[in-house]
Amino acid sequence: MRKVLKISLCVAIVFLLVIPQLAVAEDPVKIGVLVPLTGIVAQGGLEMKYGIEMAAAEKGTVLGRPIELLVEDTQVKPPIAVTKAEKLVYKDDCKALIGVFSSGVGLAISKNIDKLNVPFLSTHVMTTKFYSLHPLVFRSGQLANDQTAVGNVKGIIARPDLKDRNYYVIVHDYSWGHDAGERFIALAKENGIKIYNEDYDKAPIKTKDWSSYISKIKASGVDGIYMAFITNVIPVFAKQAADFGLQAQGIKLVSAAAPGPLELEAGGEACYGIFGASDWSWDVNNPISDKWELDFFEKYKTIPSDAAVHSYVGAMNLFNAIEKAGNTDAKAIADALRGISYDGPYGTVRISAKDNCMRNDAVLTETMAAPDNPFGAKVYMKVLETFKAEELGPPE
Numbered sequence: 001m002r003k004v005l006k007i008s009l010c011v012a013i014v015f016l017l018v019i020p021q022l023a024v025a026e027d028p029v030k031i032g033v034l035v036p037l038t039g040i041v042a043q044g045g046l047e048m049k050y051g052i053e054m055a056a057a058e059k060g061t062v063l064g065r066p067i068e069l070l071v072e073d074t075q076v077k078p079p080i081a082v083t084k085a086e087k088l089v090y091k092d093d094c095k096a097l098i099g100v101f102s103s104g105v106g107l108a109i110s111k112n113i114d115k116l117n118v119p120f121l122s123t124h125v126m127t128t129k130f131y132s133l134h135p136l137v138f139r140s141g142q143l144a145n146d147q148t149a150v151g152n153v154k155g156i157i158a159r160p161d162l163k164d165r166n167y168y169v170i171v172h173d174y175s176w177g178h179d180a181g182e183r184f185i186a187l188a189k190e191n192g193i194k195i196y197n198e199d200y201d202k203a204p205i206k207t208k209d210w211s212s213y214i215s216k217i218k219a220s221g222v223d224g225i226y227m228a229f230i231t232n233v234i235p236v237f238a239k240q241a242a243d244f245g246l247q248a249q250g251i252k253l254v255s256a257a258a259p260g261p262l263e264l265e266a267g268g269e270a271c272y273g274i275f276g277a278s279d280w281s282w283d284v285n286n287p288i289s290d291k292w293e294l295d296f297f298e299k300y301k302t303i304p305s306d307a308a309v310h311s312y313v314g315a316m317n318l319f320n321a322i323e324k325a326g327n328t329d330a331k332a333i334a335d336a337l338r339g340i341s342y343d344g345p346y347g348t349v350r351i352s353a354k355d356n357c358m359r360n361d362a363v364l365t366e367t368m369a370a371p372d373n374p375f376g377a378k379v380y381m382k383v384l385e386t387f388k389a390e391e392l393g394p395p396e
Helices: 002-026 042-059 078-091 103-111 145-158 175-190 211-220 231-243 261-271 287-300 306-325 330-337
Strands: 029-035 065-073 096-099 120-122 137-139 166-172 201-203 224-228 252-255 274-278 341-344 347-351 362-369 379-387
Touching: 029 042, 029 078, 042 065, 042 096, 042 231, 042 287, 042 306, 065 078, 078 096, 078 103, 096 306, 103 120, 103 175, 120 306, 145 175, 145 252, 145 274, 145 362, 145 379, 166 175, 166 211, 175 224, 201 211, 211 231, 224 231, 231 252, 231 261, 261 362, 261 379, 274 379, 287 306, 287 341, 306 330, 306 341, 306 347
Parallel strands: 029 065, 029 096, 096 120, 120 137, 166 201, 166 224, 224 252, 252 274
Antiparallel strands: 274 362, 341 347, 362 379
């Protein structure tokens, strides 16, 4: 009997020692996802969410633990986004934050990062202020404004149909738009590209009727427009410009951001002929991109978008960094993010150890009628040229 009791006691002790460890090992690593799910860019926010979800499903686990995504709607409002970030960190115990569509929101969260004390990786903030902003703040996703400007200026210079034009610059009136406009104007002037309005027009984000701006552009006599608009607004502007006959009279449109695929579909033929430098479109042809596109369409039954692919790549860099860090300590994850890279749909995306922002190849595209494709898309961004990461900079 005593022998049985001893054995039972030993088993009980082992059970008590082992089970808590197993429970700890199975606790999820919580990641806070900050995306706009209501408001003007809700579709883009949904696509960002899809991309991060795809990455989490593909990665499966980090540190031998499941990944748990906790999603909050920023509404593209900085104060709300900061409150949501605090909730994710303080209440939900998230070990990192990812996402954010708007530069204004990204800068607001970054301003509070010392209090939050977790790594924050943006997949979409394009402002150049993100370079070396804070040891815990990173960018891995969309091109920054200076990189986009380089790509667009290179594209304009290289194409006879874009080169010798006088460009009217119009932007959304907030931090990203201003930065995008100023970066393009400065670089364009350095390269002999004519700019009609160096003080550029600033349109409120809520603008829906563009007729007054388009009338002003038409009266100016320019033959080119450089626009820095939120992605879903680009086709709206293009459609109204077409109604006023701008494209018919030969005016070319160059964009600082890539239009969303569903919005392009809604814009139809009016959206033909929009040029722009960006990381990716589904016309990028390589085995990884081709597979990713089909996987995305199979899962979500919608046209693969750049918002989704940026978020997917950024999330993969974050998950791999947590794995590399070996724990969920904020400094350890940040140290692991510096210099990390991921080979994804648009090639190698590396987060520079110099300034915490990514370097990767990009493409110049033109929107036009889509060829037959598995997604049912009628309009697409055709790849015209590829730029190497070293061309886009900034230097390291």
